[in-house]
Amino acid sequence: MSRPFLRAVFRGIFHLLAQVKITGTENVPLSKPYVAAMNHVSIYDPPFAAAFWSEPLEIIGAADVFDKPVQGQLLRAYGVIPVHRGEYDRALFQRIIAVLAAGYPLLMAPEGGRSHVPAMRRALPGIAYIVEQTKAPVVPAAMVGTTEDFWQRARRGERPSLELRIGKPITLPEITARGKEKHAARQANADLVMRHLAGLLPEEYRGVYADSAIFPT
Secondary structure (H helix, E strand, O other): OOHHHHHHHHHHHHHHHOEEEEEOHHHOOOOOOOEEEEOOOOOOHHHHHHHHOOOOOEEEEEHHHHHOHHHHHHHHHHOOEEEOOOOOOHHHHHHHHHHHHOOOOEEEOOOOOOOOOOOOOOOOOHHHHHHHHHOOOEEEEEEEOOOOOHHHHHHOOOOOEEEEEEOOOEOOOOOOOOHHHHHHHHHHHHHHHHHHHHHHOOHHHOHHHOOOOOOOO
């Protein structure tokens, strides 16, 4: 199974099961690599984004999902980059940086994993480190409707609404601090990404960023 084939299959499945709405496609950069940063509620987020994004995305996915028979096969077929959650993996970061350096866009979840509920958790600083090393802009990719009960609702014939709201690219502030201050600056940049995401999301999705959301202008 090729990546274009999988994208087409998932587009067909989502159109069949749901009412799909995509907005903000004009915000996707056309001439340089970028990081597409998504809120991550459930397993449906990555295939939904991959299916309807205007170009193929490189994707980071949890390594433990590769052990599941069907999901693992699909991840390998697409070429998802496995990441061990909660572990620092220097080789992984080098691979991600190489992907962006080669000009490919990357999809990742700053939260570091699924929240299982709509409300966002606080981001991990990894996305800020990646941007620090590559100078890539960040494109917020807000997912609405991809809750864990999506499949059950779809099977009942409800055709729930699924939305992908793409925000304007963000250029994160340059980090010049060292030591603990550098870590704090990276966390602040990761939080900045999430604040922009929160501004694209309904109130119940904003979670810990409810009071600091940055709304599009």
